[in-house]
Amino acid sequence: MTYLVGETLSNMPAGQRFRELLARPGILKMPGAHNGQASIQARRAGFEALYLSGAAMTASMGIPDLGIITVDEVCFFVRQIARASGLPLLVDGDTGYGEALNCMHMIRSFEDAGAAAVHLEDQLLPKKCGHLNDKKIADAHDMAAKVAACRKARRHLYIIARTDAAASEGIDGAMARAKLYVEAGADAIFPEALNTETMFREFARRMKEAGLGHIPLLANMTEFGRTPFYTADEFESMGYKMVIWPVTSLRVANKAQAELYAAIARDGGTHNMVDRMQTRAELYETIDLAGFEALDASIVKTVVPEAMPQR
Numbered sequence: 031m032t033y034l035v036g037e038t039l040s041n042m043p044a045g046q047r048f049r050e051l052l053a054r055p056g057i058l059k060m061p062g063a064h065n066g067q068a069s070i071q072a073r074r075a076g077f078e079a080l081y082l083s084g085a086a087m088t089a090s091m092g093i094p095d096l097g098i099i100t101v102d103e104v105c106f107f108v109r110q111i112a113r114a115s116g117l118p119l120l121v122d123g124d125t126g127y128g129e130a131l132n133c134m135h136m137i138r139s140f141e142d143a144g145a146a147a148v149h150l151e152d153q154l155l156p157k158k159c160g161h162l163n164d165k166k167i168a169d170a171h172d173m174a175a176k177v178a179a180c181r182k183a184r185r186h187l188y189i190i191a192r193t194d195a196a197a198s199e200g201i202d203g204a205m206a207r208a209k210l211y212v213e214a215g216a217d218a219i220f221p222e223a224l225n226t227e228t229m230f231r232e233f234a235r236r237m238k239e240a241g242l243g244h245i246p247l248l249a250n251m252t253e254f255g256r257t258p259f260y261t262a263d264e265f266e267s268m269g270y271k272m273v274i275w276p277v278t279s280l281r282v283a284n285k286a287q288a289e290l291y292a293a294i295a296r297d298g299g300t301h302n303m304v305d306r307m308q309t310r311a312e313l314y315e316t317i318d319l320a321g322f323e324a325l326d327a328s329i330v331k332t333v334v335p336e337a338m339p340q341r
Contacts, residue, residue, distance in 0.1 A: 033113040034325055040116075044146035045186030048118040051079055052188075052246055057266040059273055064090050064280040065107070066114030070316055072279070073115045079146070080115060082107055083276035084122035090280060101127050101136050105143040112144030120147040120190070120274070125154070125168070126176050133176045134183035147188035149220050149248070150176060152195065152207060167195055170207045174214040181215030190248055191216035196233075197223055205236045212245055218272070220248040225256040227268065234269025246271035253278065 040047060051058050060081040063069035069080055085095040087107050093099075104121065112119050121140055126133035133150065140148055152173035154166040173191070180189050191211035196204040208219045219242075221233050234247055249270040251260060265273045286306065293303045300307075314320070 033116065034322070043186035044112070044118050044144060045141075045184070045188045048079065048120070048146035048188045051118060052271060057262050057271055057273055059262050060120055060275075062086050062274065062276040062279050063111055063115070064277075064283070066110040067316065068279045068283070069111040069115035069117065069119075073117055074316075077117070079118045079120065080111060081274040081276055082111060082119055082121045082145075083274075083280075084124050086277045086280040087122075089277070089284075097124055097127075101132075101139050105139050108140060108143040108145050118146035119144065120149065120188075120272075121145045122276075123148040123150045125152075126150050126180070130175055130179035133179045137180050137183040137187055137189075138185075141185055141187050145187060147190060148180070149190035149192045150180060151192040151220075151222070152211075167198055170195075170210050173207070174210045177211050177214040177216050188217050189215065190218040190220050192220035192222050192248075194222045196221060196229065201229065201232055201236065204233065205240065208237065208245075209240055209242065212242055216245075218246040218248060220250070222250060223256050224249075225258070227258075227260070227264075230260075230265070230268040230270070237269075248272040248274065251275050253281065 058079055059077060060079045061072050061077055062083045063072050063080045064083070064086040072080055082104075084099070084104075087104065088095045088099055091099070091103075104123075108119060108121055123133075123136055123140070127136055137148065150173075152168045152170065154168050173193075177189065177191050180187075191208070191214075193204050193207045193211070195207050199207075204221050208221070211219065219237070224230050224233060230249065237243060237245060237247065247270045249257075249260075249265040249268075249272065251257060251265070251273055252275070253259075260268075262273050290300070290303050290306070294300055308316070
């Protein structure tokens, strides 16, 4: 049924539903969903939580991931994915869109839009994708103040602190920051752009040694970055509780679209691409057109006329 039917929606806050998924055994797998349609397809594949990537959002808008977008623009994506899928959604909160008060505004806005969790990173603007060079890292205490502000503002949102410090400060620096961010109120830690299995295992081991083994860790399995390909099971064996595939859905969709446009330009039509398309029936079934129509008895099922009426 559709999101308009209240009985199908959980009364439990999204953040609490996210926590319940994390409380289960095993690693929580969260593929990126760059729009509502992708989120439905991910749910149908069996996923129980989703991720909304800042890089995927901005790329879908035709701009780079440099901290350009606003909270309201992100909330547009959050609302459509949360309502289309009904699944707990982890949202990329970039640097919090400003300082402490801006971070608090982000938390309340994301909660109101339907998000379940957010991650906040310790970069300075203009921020970059975590797998690129020359990232500028914020002062650790300034980042901790943002985390504390988020914790103060949240009603249910699950807060993940991301550190990009491993590239410039090594594991020691990333660990020192992780401790500080947990003390400030982070529920989980996201060590970004680790590039070997040894680094992943070392970070998890050091967290346990620091008495923080109970703090969940998030791994980022982005393609074409610094991290080699690992499976969810491999990340779990390294000590990680969550894994995201942030931009994958957009990469596949963009590649397919580029091939489509090239085919139209080459062939003068779409006839050579029809077998690559989602059919009309498949589209309507995915978005539950019949369910929407059935909600309102005043909506008459569309009937295609057989011929033009005669006078």
